[in-house]
Amino acid sequence: MPITHRLSLRVYYEDTDLSGIVYYANYLKFIERGRTEWVRDLDIDQVLLKAEEGVVFAVRRLEADYLAPARFDDELTVETTPESVSGARINLRQDVLRAGELLFSAQVTLVALSETGHPVRLPAKIRLKLH
Secondary structure (H helix, E strand, C coil): CCCCEEEEEECCHHHECCCCEECCCHHHHHHHHHHHHHHHHCCCCHHHHHHHHCEEEEEEEEEEEECCCCECCCEEEEEEEEEEECCCEEEEEEEEEECCEEEEEEEEEEEEEECCCCECCCCHHHHHHHC
């Protein structure tokens, strides 16, 4: 399994609510960015994957724990760690940390879909990059 991917990001005012903490749904945006950069760093071009193979990734399941708040101007790290890969599924753990403190943790299941939304097997060249 590939090692943990790390993405640094900063909390902007637009990410917060009236109390000055990160609005809960924005953690989903943060981990989406983490997944996108993880895939990019694996040298998987999602635009080409869709154009050439007709395959896209979609979140099938997500279980999240909000452990502590992030605030405006915090520097965060999104860690993406692949846990298992099967024919059409990728299971990930994604954590959001501030200076090593775990703020948010999610178990994410991705599936490979055709452009019509039906499950498909991950192309062999993609599975090889994920193992």
